[in-house]
Amino acid sequence: MALIEPQTSIKPHNLKFFTGDEYELAINQSIQSLLDSLQNPNPDLSGFTSKFLELMQVKPNPHPETIWILSSLTFLINSSRKDDVLDQVLAVKDLFQSITTCSASSSPSVCIALIAPVIYKLYSVVIDLKRKEVDLKLGKKARREIRSFVDVILGYFNVCCEGSNNDEEAGLIRPLNDLISIWVHSEGFENGSKQFFPLLSDEIVHWVTEESGDNLGLLAGAVIVEAFLLKLCLKFNDGSSKQELQNELRTWAVCSITGFHNFYVFDMLIKLLLEPNLPVMSLLSSEDESFLRKVLYDVVILPDFSFLCLDKVGHIPNSHIKNNVVARLMVTHEAIELLRKNKDYTKAISYTNAFLGSHLPTLITKLVASELGTNGNATQPKGSSPMAFIKWMLDLEDQGLNLTDGFFSKHRARLVHYRSSLDLDPQSSKLNAAGKTDDDLGFFIDNKGNDEDEKIDDSVNDVFVAAARSMQSGTNESGKKRKETHVGKKKGGVKFQRYNLVDHSGSKSGKKTGLLEKGDSRSESEVEDPDSDDNLE
Secondary structure (H helix, E strand, O other): OOOOOOOOOOOHHHOOOOOHHHHHHHHHHHHHHHHHHOOOOOOOOHHHHHHHHHHHHHOOOOOHHHHHHHHHHHHHHHOOOOOOHHHHHHHHHHHHHHHHHHOOOOOHHHHHHOOHHHHHHHHHHHHHHHHOOOOHHHHHHHHHHHHHHHHHHHHHHHHHHHOOOOOOOOOOOOOHHHHHHHHHHHHOOOOHHHHHOOOOOHHHHHHHHHHOOOOHHHHHHHHHHHHHHHHHHHOOOOOOOHHHHHHHHHHHHHHHHHHHOOHHHHHHHHHHOOOOOOOOOOOOOHHHHHHHHHHHHHHHHOOEEHHHOHHHOOOOOHHHHHHHHHHHHHHHHHHHHHHHHOOOHHHHHHHHHHHHHOOHHHHHHHHHHHHHOOOOOOOOOOOOOHHHHHHHHHHHHHOOOOOOOOHHHHOHHHHHHHHHHHHHOHHHHOOOOOOOOOOOOOOOOOOOOOOOOOOOOOOOOHHHHHHHHHHHOOOOOOOOOOOOOOEOOOOOOEEOOOOOOOOOOOOOOOOOOOOOOOOOOOOOOOEOOOOHHHHOO
16 A cells, blocks of 8 residues: 655654654644645645655654644545546555654554545545445445455554543644544535434534543544444345344444543443434435434443443543533433334333443432532432433533533523423323332343243343343342443443432531542442453454
């Protein structure tokens, strides 16, 4: 594959040894000069390659902007006349190879974030292949090449995530939108950031472009999510039955999220599920989009991923954790209500009890405790369903408690609608014909509500079956600890342990306590994803 090579040899003595401030100033000036040049009708980009090559070679650990721009310039110059779909795929592969080579000494988050242009161009090839009339044999070969390439990219992300230590990353010198404009300018897109991230919602695109300058881990999460969704979409129409496809997608998705052990990946998937439609409508029919949504509900609600526990998210800003708590409550409630309307009470019960057995109730109580401080007293939620917690939090907000930084307020009307619906339909918390409420029901996910080894019509994979069995072996809502089960040894597994609500005491200082306090780590039982490595394609 073609790597980025200098057009002329640059001798070591010609390289300027910058101080930190001089280096950033030189990058800033060069980027601005490039952006100004792009305003011309037919900009000449070839003159900038040597400049950014020199900037990249000055430091042993190149700044992300220099790699991003140099790879962009090289790709745009070399691939401008390639019309054949296989040549386009090859050009994107060359881009991926160039970026990974140049960023080899960078941190894991930087390595992943820099792949954003690769996903953008690969998505463009997929859309072109879908819209254009392509020879049947050529189209089949191209789709096979693309699927294989996406697997390579996701494998690279897995390797990067294994090496991630959650250290804070250096930010960008320039706004992300400036870097994006280098890619989308020549194609005449006005809303560049949304065009550049076609598989993210407007809300997430805004979040990423606003905050990733100081948090490249956020941009890395967005890139993983897009590759993740692209992989799932490419699995449709491959000849599998719906049941086979459902099981395959669900198993692969759980294994992948477990391997990434990335808070932002999970958080973005949750927030995408709050949208009226997943941002995949350009790739899937409305029927397939609905099918994928149901798969993702299972993936984000039924497992309890260990990397989301409090002691694993200390590097995440508290505001992001708070927003994620509210979003997860909303998604779980909406999924349960959808199942109720479709009269799928068995799975609705499994979702409710997956919520009960997760660490999420603990996160919610710590969230409220951190806002109340030492002098505040709060009533307990009347029930333990997601809706009971939402109603409780709304009532506390009505009393003047500020629970989140913007997200709760932004979706307040939607949350109030939930509460109104509950008031109109008091039976909504009773998901079982026998009249048991969510507090009385055991966790089960098969259609008969037991743990026998029978064929599950509305099945989930072995990960969820193991979860159901381990949780059923415990006790009810009395507060006793459930029986613990261990399967597998892989770090960052999926946890299905019941968490007791804890008694939070305030600090003596009288100040509000944070969500994360030292010594908050717990020794917790884990049910790992069985044979997870074998399930990754």
